[in-house]
Amino acid sequence: MNVTVIGLGPMGRAMTVALLRGGHAVTVWNRTPGRADGLGATLAPTPHAAVGASDLTILSLTDYAAMYDILAGVGLTGRTVVNLSSDTPTASREASEWVAARGADFLTGGVMVPAPAVGGPGAYAFYSGQRAVFERAEPVLRLIGDTRYLGADPGLAQLFYQAHLDVFLTALSGILHATALVAAAGVAPAEFLPGALETLTDIPAMVGDGAALAAQLDAGVHPGDLSTALMMGATAEHILRTSEKAGVDPGLPRAVLSHYERAIAAGHGRSNWTALYEVMRS
Ligand code: NDP
Incomplete structure (x- = not known):
């Protein structure tokens, strides 16, 4: 053919x-x-x-x-x-x-x-x-x-494509931003990157195969006190302050912090970090 x-x-x-x-x-x-x-x-x-x-x-x-x-x-x-x-x-x-x-x-x-x-x-x-x-x-x-x-629906394939690339591009920017952060302190990228990539591969271990996370997001229920929005939000603020001090582009950590701030302001501070979903989708 x-x-x-x-x-x-x-x-x-x-x-x-x-x-x-x-x-x-x-x-x-x-x-x-x-x-x-x-x-x-x-x-x-x-x-x-x-x-x-x-x-x-x-x-x-x-x-x-x-x-x-x-x-x-x-x-x-x-x-x-x-x-x-x-x-x-x-x-x-x-x-x-x-x-x-x-x-x-x-x-x-x-x-x-x-x-x-x-x-x-x-x-x-x-x-x-x-x-x-x-x-x-x-x-x-x-x-x-x-x-x-x-x-x-002809829009579906692009929706899935863009959503997957949302994950991908955000992760790539995170890796580069973090590398710039340590490089600003004189650390060679080679010393940092292997460990940073390990952190990426730790994410599936944290969220499993996605089924439990999906059920929580569907139900709008965000239990757990190991990784609360308050605790993670405090870390997000530390990353932003570290970036600003180092003169490294603060756009990405500022955006991440804003998710936590809005979740906390909406009363989700003591919920699991997954509660960010509630403010992101509205
Ligand atoms: P390129 O940008 O390298 O190639 C794009 C093609 O589009 C070229 O053939 C270019 O022609 C043509 N083109 C662009 N604008 C016009 C125009 N106005 N009129 C005529 N021809 C035009 O992209 P890739 O090949 O890398 O990717 C193609 C698609 O696949 C993109 O949508 C990309 O997002 C997607 N994709 C790419 C991946 C990759 O690894 N590259 C991975 C997954 C998806 P010319 O040669 O004359 O410039």
Whole structure:
């Protein structure tokens, strides 16, 4: 089967390689055509030709605005478009309507591993959109990574993608901020980082597999006096003061402290730290 990939950044190139390895012929188009060099795919001269070459077109672009730049004016009737670019759930829903108005089926998705891991063990991606469309495309999509279908709402895959990256990006900023904090005191990053990464891997030990935490958050019940919002909030304030004293960007610890302050002000001081959820979601 011929598959089209539009967008040849690191991710689109990795997808193209995975699809070729899976035995498909692949037609590609990219704004900067040189990025197709050496891939072994067929470079289409225009987006119109690229979409026309296959029933299934996969987009791997910086955002959804790029999709409109590329596909405006391109005949889509009868095609299936799978957009694996990052954007908001709202942008996905709007795109789904835009594509449907042009007579094509649409799936949205988010690839949850870095480009070099695409097509390998542990790779997976979230998808949403009409189930029948997903089931038709799945045998191709599974070459990118395991497929996790979330439901018909085209915004769901982006919601899950963004929520996972919320965890990821916040953790990455935390690691860099903490490293800057010790570096400001003359400690080499190499002395600090292995231990800091251990702290990250301690989190699952603290919250388990998430089931108990999920039940607490659902119920709005935050028992326990080992890690209260008051105690953790005091530490959050110490981190902020340490950062300010060291001249290290205080934005991140200030945001964290604000969660504790608001939880305490709302009467959750003697509850478990999970009570922050109550002020975050309101
Ligand atoms: P890049 O930013 O490297 O590539 C984006 C692609 O979009 C390029 O092909 C670029 O074309 C094209 N593009 C951007 N804007 C336009 C436009 N206005 N018109 C035409 N083409 C445009 O991104 P990646 O390949 O790294 O990622 C692609 C998507 O996958 C992103 O949404 C990213 O969030 C997601 N993703 C990436 C991961 C990774 O490891 N890289 C991991 C998980 C998800 P040109 O080459 O001409 O600039």
